[in-house]
Amino acid sequence: MNKTKDILITGFALFSMFFGAGNLILPPFLGFNAGPDWFLVTIGFVITAVAIPILGIIAHARLQGTMYDFGKKVSHVFSIIYCILVYAICIILPAPRTASVTHEMAIAPFFKSSGLLTSSIYFILVFIFVMNRSKVLDLLGKYLTPIIIAILLAIIGIAVFIPADTMQPSQLQMPLVDGILEGYQTFDALAAMVVGAVLIISINLNNSQSFAVKRQLIFKAGLVAGIGLFVIYTGLILIGSLHNSEFPSTITRPELLLALGNKTLGSAGASLLSILIALACFTTAVGIITGTADYFKGLFNNSKQAYTLTAIIGSLLGVVMGQFDVGYIIDIAIPALMFIYPITVILILLNTIPEKWATSLVFRGVVITAFIFSIPDFLKILMPSENLNAVIDFIPLAQFNLGWMIPSLLMFMILNGFEHFNPSNAS
Structure with a gap:
């Protein structure tokens, strides 16, 4: 019983680490464009946003080290450069995107302030939390994730049982490939490299069992997290396709998720969802910048100055990038993802x-x-x-x-x- 409990607790913790609220805007929009081809885009999306990341966790279970260990067989220099690139991409793209999602979902619908004002206040607060580590965010994460999941499952359940009368045809020429490439935008394969190492440290601190026992624990916890991601992502893609005739073709990703929330739970439910997602985005941004600052601190012999400088640079980049629309950030991320994802996928597969x-x-x-x-x-x-x-x-x-x-x-x-x-x- 204790073993099952440990697997479930670790699995849910891992799921919450992957559960970047910004990712939730991607699947409904993918389904919206896919229409009747929603099943094909789901297969593609699940490959890169669920299967590859969970294989990354399984690789971590074998290595039980850090992100550095994934590339050490190539060379020491390569692995260091790879780690630096991953962290750099994380603070330049997914971290600022959380501010943009927050603005479009929780600020813009209620206030007429600019994206720059939102990103400035947002990353000033992020910097404060990064420099003053607090258990408040951990507590928020523990309670936020289950509540958001409950609301999302309610939206999915209701939307599935009240589909639109018609479905618009697919706007995608290669739905399977489009699903694969959109899965890149979740950054979940990169997240597997980062959060897997965090998970290893946590387990080692609280678990004195053998290497083999810990490997089984991480492996099974990864499967639990993977099932959770699969259910949420698939459900959101499905309802995006079922209701694609009800919204204009110009609708944005955040607007679509809010509109689906309005349709199923009413304006109060959609507003609650947007606020909760904003809070979850904030915890994600703090986690990304803290993790990056920790890495560079270790790289420079536990230098506090390196930690502070990284936090400052990450926050400033967040202000600059986070003022842009979500769609723009997604578009400019494509070249970086086309570069780093193939290498990441190869490293994960070779380590499994x-x-x-x-x-x-x-x-x-x-x-x-x-x-x-x-x-x-x-x-x-x-x-x-x-x-x-x-x-x-x-x-x-x-x-x-x-x-x-x-x-x-x-x-x-x-x-x-x-x-x-x-x-x-x-x-």
Whole structure:
């Protein structure tokens, strides 16, 4: 009984770490555009927003270390640079997005203030909490997540049983691929790297059991968290599709979630949801900047100055980026995600398979391949050209922004075949 209780408690804690409130605006809008193709986009979205992140937790269960351990087989320098990039992306994109979501869902509907004013006040408060760690946020997190989940399940349940009379056709040409790429925007694969390490530390502090027992605990807790994410994400995609004929095509992601709340729970319920999501966004922003500041503090021999400077930089970036619309932040995140996600996915997958198939040589070869073949994906967004299009046409799946997949798989097979027939070359 205690073992089951530990699994559930750890699983719910992990779920709440993944449960970035900003992510909730993505699935309904995806369903809204998919219409009758909602099932295909759900499959794609679940692959990158649920399956890959949970595999990341399973990899953490095997490693029981930090994010650094994911890339150490490539090289020490690579792993350090990778960690810095992940944290940098987190404070530049998902952290400010929480302020933008807060403005569009909880401030703009009631006040006519600017996004800059919201982001300024928001990140001043974030900085104060980052510099003065408090259990208030932990308590908020414990109570906020269950309440938001209850409200979301109510919205999903009611919306499913009162669908619109008609459904607009799909606006997506490649629903499965669009689901996969939209899943990037949750940042959940990156979150798996970060929160998995936090989970390991917490378990080690409160659990003196063996490595194998802790591995089972983390593995099963990851499955619990994955089921929770799957239910919420799938439900939100479904109701977005069922009610896509009731809202204008110009509706934004936050507006759609609020509109669905209004339709199912009335204006009072939707207002409560928007306030709770704003609070949850705030705890997420504090968590991201605190975690990033902790990392750089450790990188510079536990320097308090490094912690403070990182917190200042993170908060200033939050003010600058958080004033923009959610849609704009999502759009400018695409190149960064096209760059970091393939490498992240490869690191997660290589750390989940048996070690005999994931030697240092395989790690280096496959990661380098994924990096090289992901370059056209983010270059065509930053600087499209006819020459680049010719390269993209040549690479399998590159037209779907997935050009790294097949070359990485081939490199994995080639290097393992090479090591199998040349055992002396194994690392």
